[in-house]
Amino acid sequence: MMGLASYLLISLILFVAGLVVMIARKNIVAILLGIELILNASALNFVAYSRYVTNNLDGHIFSLFIIVVAAAEAAVGLAIVIRFFQIKETVHVDEATQLRN
Amino acid sequence: MFAQLLFAMSALLTVGGAIAVVVTKNIMHSCIFLLACLIGVAGLYATLGADFVAVTQIMVYVGGIVILMLFAVMLTGGKDFVSRAQNLLGLAPSMGNKWTFSIAILVSIVFLLTNISLIGNIVRSHAPKTFGNDYPSTVSQIGHLLVKDHVLAFELSSVLLLGALVGAAIIARPRKQ
Numbered sequence: 238m239m240g241l242a243s244y245l246l247i248s249l250i251l252f253v254a255g256l257v258v259m260i261a262r263k264n265i266v267a268i269l270l271g272i273e274l275i276l277n278a279s280a281l282n283f284v285a286y287s288r289y290v291t292n293n294l295d296g297h298i299f300s301l302f303i304i305v306v307a308a309a310e311a312a313v314g315l316a317i318v319i320r321f322f323q324i325k326e327t328v329h330v331d332e333a334t335q336l337r338n
Numbered sequence: 339m340f341a342q343l344l345f346a347m348s349a350l351l352t353v354g355g356a357i358a359v360v361v362t363k364n365i366m367h368s369c370i371f372l373l374a375c376l377i378g379v380a381g382l383y384a385t386l387g388a389d390f391v392a393v394t395q396i397m398v399y400v401g402g403i404v405i406l407m408l409f410a411v412m413l414t415g416g417k418d419f420v421s422r423a424q425n426l427l428g429l430a431p432s433m434g435n436k437w438t439f440s441i442a443i444l445v446s447i448v449f450l451l452t453n454i455s456l457i458g459n460i461v462r463s464h465a466p467k468t469f470g471n472d473y474p475s476t477v478s479q480i481g482h483l484l485v486k487d488h489v490l491a492f493e494l495s496s497v498l499l500l501g502a503l504v505g506a507a508i509i510a511r512p513r514k515q
Contacts, residue, residue, distance in 0.1 A: 239345050239385060247349055247382065251375070254356035264365050266410050270372050273403065274356060277379050280391075288386045294479050298488050300383075300391050301480070304398050305495045309502035311403045315410040316506035322414040323512065 244285035251278035265318050265328045269311060276307045341385055344451045348381030351448050355441075365411050373404045374445050377452075384452045389459050390477045392452060 255274030262268055280300040287296025318328060325332050355375025362368045376399045383392035459475055484492050 238342060243345075243349070244382065244386070247352055250353050251356050251379075254360050257360050258368075261360075266407060266414065267365055267368060269410075270359060270368055270407065273372065273399070273407075274359065274375070277376065277399075281379055281382060284383055284386050284388045284391060288388070294476060294483055297388050297391050297476060297480055298483055298491075300388070301394060302491060302495060304391075304394055305499065308398055308403060309498055311406055312502050312506040313509070315406055316510035318410055319413055319510045328414045 241285055241289040244281060244289075248278045248281045248285070251275075251281065263330050265321065265330050265333075266315075268330065269314050269318070272310065272314075273307060276303055279303060340451075340455070344381055344448070344455060345385045347444065347448050347451065348378045348385065351375065351378030351444055352382060353378075366408070369404060369407050369411060371441070372407070373400055374441055376400055376404065377445050377448055381448045381452045384455045387459075387476070389456045389475060390480050392456065396449075396452075 251274050255271040255278065258271030258274065259268050262271065280303040283296040283299045283303070285296075287294065321333065322328055324335075352375050355371045355373075355378055358371035359368045359375060362371060376395065380392045380395040380400070383389075383395060
């Protein structure tokens with residue numbers, strides 16, 4: 238039951254769920270949730286390959302840096318969301334048209 | 339046996355949490371299901387022998403990012419944030435329904451199993467090698483790798499975090515028009 242394939246399957250489900258959330262949701266915070274799901278899928282893949290294929294710890298290092306980048310991305314993204322809410326009074330993604338023409 | 343139990347519950351929590359994030363309408367409930375999903379991923383890390391990554395996942399994601407997301411949801415709720423009054427068996431109002439309670443029980447069991455697995459790894463890595471030591475602790479090896487092979491990425495991540503901190507503070511600062 239515990240093999241590389243099952244971890245890859247779980248990671249695939251995580252990735253697809255994140256992609257669906259990013260495409261289907263209209264709330265900007267929900268889109269950030271989808272990004273977190275996708276980053277987790279990639280980090281899980283790194284650790285699974287590190288355990289079952291390469292047998293060293295480089296995948297763990299990659300996974301830790303993915304967590305660092307995800308933390309930075311969440312901080313900046315949520316700051317942008319809060320600033321956008323101060324301007325537009327909504328977090329609907331279709332209202333973000335300030336950069337158009 | 340223990341690892342398979344932890345793997346099964348973590349996989350169930352991860353997949354169920356991810357699907358629930360997709361299908362839930364309420365964004366606050368989506369954040370809570372994302373928390374369950376991330377704890378499940380930490381359990382999967384524990385089954386893979388990545389104890390330091392599992393602990394970092396729980397600390398950074400569950401303790402930091404999801405809480406930040408919940409604050410952002412609450413700060414940007416506005417008019418389209420719906421809150422429905424739910425109760426458990428009519429006993430306590432606004433305490434969640436049986437689904438949230440079952441998710442919470444599953445989360446706590448996986449969290450407990452993850453912690454037991456990590457503590458078991460630590461005990462086994464300090465014990466003499468008389469019984470199966472298939473998962474040695476990875477903390478010292480990760481520390482050596484971070485300051486020897488990957489030291490450039492390590493230092494650059496500190497610059498990245500400082501930039502993100504300053505940038506987030508500048509962007510979210512209220513401005514006088």
